[in-house]
Amino acid sequence: MQQTYSSRSGPSEGEPVPVLSLSHAAKTFGPVVALADGTINIEAGEIHALVGENGAGKSTLVKILAGLHHPDSGDFRVAGQSVQFRNVAESKDAGISVIYQEPTLFPDLSVAENIFIGRQPKGRFGLISKATMVREAHKLFERLGVPIDPTRIAEGLSIADQQIIEIAKAISLDAKVLVMDEPTAALSGVEVERLFAVARSLRDRGTGILFISHRFDEVFDLCDRITVMRDGRYISTHRTADVTVEQIVREMVGRDIGALFPKTPAEIGDVVLKVDGLSRAGVFRDINFEVRAGEIVALAGLVGAGRTEVARAVFGIDPYDAGAITFDGRKLKPRDPQVAITAGMGFVPEDRRKQGLVMDLSVARNVTLTLRNKFTTAGLINGAAERRAAQDWSNRLQVKTGSQEHAVSTLSGGNQQKVVLAKWLATDPRLLIIDEPTRGIDVGTKSEVHRLISDLAGRGIAILMISSELPEVLGMADRVLVMREGRITAELDRADANPESVMHAATSSAGGTL
Amino acid sequence: MSSALDHKNATTTAPAAGARGAVAAVLRMRELPVLIALALLVLVTYLINPLFLTAQGVKDLLLNATIIMILAVGQTLLIITRNIDLSVGSMLGLVAFGTGSIFAAVPDVPILAVFAIGMVFGALLGAINGALVTLAKVPALVITLGTLYVYRGLNNAWAGGKQFFAGDRPEEFGALSVNTFLGFPVITLLAIVVVIAVAIYMSGTRPGRDLYAIGSDPDAATAFGIKVSKRVFLAFLANGALAGLAGVLYASRFNSVGATTGTGMELTVVAAAVVGGVAIFGGSGSVTGAALGAVLLTTITSSLTALRVDKFWQQAIVGVLILTAIIIDRVASLRTAKKLRISEARNV
Numbered sequence: 052m053q054q055t056y057s058s059r060s061g062p063s064e065g066e067p068v069p070v071l072s073l074s075h076a077a078k079t080f081g082p083v084v085a086l087a088d089g090t091i092n093i094e095a096g097e098i099h100a101l102v103g104e105n106g107a108g109k110s111t112l113v114k115i116l117a118g119l120h121h122p123d124s125g126d127f128r129v130a131g132q133s134v135q136f137r138n139v140a141e142s143k144d145a146g147i148s149v150i151y152q153e154p155t156l157f158p159d160l161s162v163a164e165n166i167f168i169g170r171q172p173k174g175r176f177g178l179i180s181k182a183t184m185v186r187e188a189h190k191l192f193e194r195l196g197v198p199i200d201p202t203r204i205a206e207g208l209s210i211a212d213q214q215i216i217e218i219a220k221a222i223s224l225d226a227k228v229l230v231m232d233e234p235t236a237a238l239s240g241v242e243v244e245r246l247f248a249v250a251r252s253l254r255d256r257g258t259g260i261l262f263i264s265h266r267f268d269e270v271f272d273l274c275d276r277i278t279v280m281r282d283g284r285y286i287s288t289h290r291t292a293d294v295t296v297e298q299i300v301r302e303m304v305g306r307d308i309g310a311l312f313p314k315t316p317a318e319i320g321d322v323v324l325k326v327d328g329l330s331r332a333g334v335f336r337d338i339n340f341e342v343r344a345g346e347i348v349a350l351a352g353l354v355g356a357g358r359t360e361v362a363r364a365v366f367g368i369d370p371y372d373a374g375a376i377t378f379d380g381r382k383l384k385p386r387d388p389q390v391a392i393t394a395g396m397g398f399v400p401e402d403r404r405k406q407g408l409v410m411d412l413s414v415a416r417n418v419t420l421t422l423r424n425k426f427t428t429a430g431l432i433n434g435a436a437e438r439r440a441a442q443d444w445s446n447r448l449q450v451k452t453g454s455q456e457h458a459v460s461t462l463s464g465g466n467q468q469k470v471v472l473a474k475w476l477a478t479d480p481r482l483l484i485i486d487e488p489t490r491g492i493d494v495g496t497k498s499e500v501h502r503l504i505s506d507l508a509g510r511g512i513a514i515l516m517i518s519s520e521l522p523e524v525l526g527m528a529d530r531v532l533v534m535r536e537g538r539i540t541a542e543l544d545r546a547d548a549n550p551e552s553v554m555h556a557a558t559s560s561a562g563g564t565l
Numbered sequence: 566m567s568s569a570l571d572h573k574n575a576t577t578t579a580p581a582a583g584a585r586g587a588v589a590a591v592l593r594m595r596e597l598p599v600l601i602a603l604a605l606l607v608l609v610t611y612l613i614n615p616l617f618l619t620a621q622g623v624k625d626l627l628l629n630a631t632i633i634m635i636l637a638v639g640q641t642l643l644i645i646t647r648n649i650d651l652s653v654g655s656m657l658g659l660v661a662f663g664t665g666s667i668f669a670a671v672p673d674v675p676i677l678a679v680f681a682i683g684m685v686f687g688a689l690l691g692a693i694n695g696a697l698v699t700l701a702k703v704p705a706l707v708i709t710l711g712t713l714y715v716y717r718g719l720n721n722a723w724a725g726g727k728q729f730f731a732g733d734r735p736e737e738f739g740a741l742s743v744n745t746f747l748g749f750p751v752i753t754l755l756a757i758v759v760v761i762a763v764a765i766y767m768s769g770t771r772p773g774r775d776l777y778a779i780g781s782d783p784d785a786a787t788a789f790g791i792k793v794s795k796r797v798f799l800a801f802l803a804n805g806a807l808a809g810l811a812g813v814l815y816a817s818r819f820n821s822v823g824a825t826t827g828t829g830m831e832l833t834v835v836a837a838a839v840v841g842g843v844a845i846f847g848g849s850g851s852v853t854g855a856a857l858g859a860v861l862l863t864t865i866t867s868s869l870t871a872l873r874v875d876k877f878w879q880q881a882i883v884g885v886l887i888l889t890a891i892i893i894d895r896v897a898s899l900r901t902a903k904k905l906r907i908s909e910a911r912n913v
Binding site (some may be wrong): 119138139140143155156157158159160164168169170171176177178179 | 769781790
């Protein structure tokens with residue numbers, strides 16, 4: 052899987068016509084400028100990364116390529132020919148295939164039919180030949196080196212396999228350009244490697260690939276060139292070999308990376324949460340720690356070390372076999388989140404789409420979800436009071452939304468996270484447990500979330516933060532608890548916490564990635 | 566990772582082993598439970614009351630099922646796309662009364678022309694439903710609940726207290742429901758031809774597969790460039806044409822047609838489709854299954870009569886059987902989903 056970029060004949064040799072070129076495309080929705088200058092050139096046989104914060108215009112650009120949006124102005128060429136797509140079908144016909152983060156397959160149809168829908172091979176009497184269809188699908192999967200049974204229905208397939216099916220579809224359509232919009236966000240490590248292997252083999256056959264990701268390690272591992280966007284504008288394009296992560300981040304946010312973790316010292320108060328000898332067979336053992344008012348305690352460690360499980364037990368979602376949880380000096384009843392909430396605990400889960408938010412409800416409803424009773428008169432919710440409270444919190448957290456009435460699903464990841472935080476802050480908590488506060492959030496919003504968490508600590512809220520990102524842990528935490536295989540293996544003060552000490556405690560040997 | 570892949574390869578290439586694959590395919594058929602239930606029902610009833618399976622008995626069974634069968638095929642086209650047409654009973658009533666009126670006005674009209682007029686009339690009524698659903702973007706349940714009453718009202722206004730009787734119609738027209746070919750009534754054979762034709766269309770043509778795609782995920786279908794509105798509209802039109810056909814056959818089969826002909830039939834039709842394994846949320850099921858469901862439902866009623874079960878209990882028993890069929894289907898599909906997920910887990 053090792054790739055040496057210098058050994059490949061770069062696309063800049065000579066001046067070949069790019070397979071796809073978009074220049075100075077603009078798109079506005081009413082008063083909102085979604086894209087001010089969308090510019091990208093994709094060569095045949097390259098993997099081209101598109102990076103930028105949320106709201107930088109990447110999605111709009113992708114939708115223009117896909118034929119979902121029509122640019123107000125700008126020049127759009129495929130293989131040198133000027134094009135104007137009126138719909139998705141025209142973009143497909145031109146040889147552009149787009150694979151979204153969560154592909155939309157037809158769950159009731161077979162895998163083969165999902166690949167060939169609308170252009171099923173015909174056999175005798177002009178009827179669809181299922182056998183040919185299955186055979187062709189099989190061939191595609193063999194070519195991709197992925198064993199998926201073409202006859203099974205799509206229902207129940209993992210997201211990784213669904214993406215592979217989309218790629219198979221793209222190949223069968225003879226796509227010249229493959230656009231992958233954050234394909235790895237929901238994949239495991241093995242699946243990511245498999246996807247990358249497929250992407251590289253497609254590139255080597257001459258497909259131009261546009262790869263959108265927030266993960267820099269992936270971008271630098273996979274891509275030949277990187278285009279940066281910021282605030283709806285094209286900023287720059289680099290050959291991957293010629294730049295560093297810091298340089299890209301600087302261009303993305305327009306400021307220095309040092310500003311990313313602005314933890315301000317806060318006055319540390321009394322113990323709010325005390326966990327004594329907490330154990331759960333096979334999950335975690337003998338967990339002891341305290342969190343004080345105004346203190347940020349980070350739970351660091353590798354994925355699967357049992358950090359989230361401990362947090363869930365503390366909040367009362369999961370049971371535990373032994374030990375005690377004391378909150379504000381009172382012992383908490385196990386397995387009852389309502390008790391934890393009433394006592395003054397808040398829990399911001401890792402997967403905010405599934406557990407933290409009701410995606411179809413408005414921003415206002417989501418913010419006030421945890422404190423309905425406060426706005427209730429005789430069992431009915433007072434809409435005006437609810438909206439006022441929601442507005443107040445949204446303002447304080449700088450949630451960027453057109454209206455409080457918009458569905459949360461329309462917000463960007465960072466703003467969704469702010470809504471989750473607002474939801475809990477509105478309950479006036481004494482302790483907030485935050486699981487992976489900035490997962491899937493772009494660099495610029497990350498620092499806003501960090502500033503926010505730091506502010507909260509400054510107001511005397513105790514914070515227990517689970518994070519897999521070492522810079523976040525080191526930048527934010529007053530104290531770092533490191534877990535490994537269900538046990539706390541180190542407790543480090545801010546002064547003692549450094550990459551080496553945390554990594555050493557998280558893995559049996561120093562090194563590896565967090 | 567490689568060992569996992571090898572394992573998966575071994576299982577996916579297995580279906581090449583013919584016979585076993587064929588058996589497995591039969592076992593996976595959604596129609597199978599209905600078929601088994603139907604066979605059991607007929608067998609048990611026959612063992613208790615041998616008169617149930619005389620030539621006349623079988624003929625009656627098939628005749629009773631014919632009209633519901635055709636309506637269930639049309640309804641299935643819609644349910645598969647996540648739509649429904651509750652106005653089928655009213656459409657059938659209008660066409661049946663219309664058929665009576667034609668014969669009354671032009672006694673020597675060719676029978677084929679009557680069929681053509683009936684189906685075009687039905688198609689028109691269905692197209693109105695389809696246009697309202699696709700243009701107004703209101704759920705079909707609501708639209709067709711409305712047209713159920715509108716069409717019924719038209720029928721009432723048109724017919725008033727008037728009824729047409731079998732004697733008003735030419736003998737050869739009535740004979741369609743009496744004469745048999747190889748033991749099958751002619752109108753039943755007609756229905757079977759309809760089932761087979763629509764089944765081939767649904768499984769073997771691109772527009773047919775599009776209907777499944779639309780019901781499976783309407784948004785994805787739109788994003789994919791499938792002409793959702795056009796396909797749904799045409800499905801409503803086809804359902805109307807089939808209701809029209811059923812209306813003409815109704816006039817052939819039954820003695821009288823009037824203002825209330827076909828009242829309440831829509832629920833039997835939807836029940837037949839659901840019992841036949843057509844998923845009420847769209848995307849899966851087959852017209853063959855729906856037709857079998859129609860046969861099962863009408864046979865249940867007949868066997869309960871043959872078994873001398875009190876009429877009072879018959880409807881309740883039919884209801885219980887509907888629920889059983891749905892629960893069996895649900896459990897089976899959950900099990901399949903679980904199996905798929907497990908095979909998935911092994912793959913990763």
